[in-house]
Amino acid sequence: MDRKGWVMRAVEALRLATFKEIQRYLDEEGEPFSKKELLDTLKALVAEGLLEEKEGVYRPARKKGSAEAFRRLFGD
Known part of the structure; x- marks a missing residue:
């Protein structure tokens, strides 16, 4: 698992x-993780919208709903 995966799991x-x-x-x-590595x-993850x-x-x-997932999957 990569760094982002471990942090998301935590x-x-x-x-x-x-x-x-x-x-x-x-x-x-x-x-x-080092402090810098964890902070980065x-x-x-916040910038990607995976964490708040x-x-x-x-x-x-928070989940955006099925409309958001559909938009991300197929575009506008």
């Missing part, structure tokens, strides 16, 4: 998590 398992909680989860799973991955961040707390992005 956030999905924790549901709402701070940077330190995500880092602790990854350490316990045997996938230690979190920022990338508010006041230092991360969570999986």
Whole structure:
């Protein structure tokens, strides 16, 4: 699994998590990340719309619905 996969797995398992909680989860799973590496991955996932961040707390992005999935699959 790549970095983004591990971070998504951690956030999905924790549901709402701070940077330190995500880092602790990854350490316990045997996938230690450096602070910079984890922060860069979190920022990338937020930019891609896979995670939401508010006041230092991360969570999986809300689903947009079937219309959004259809639009992404087939374009406009």
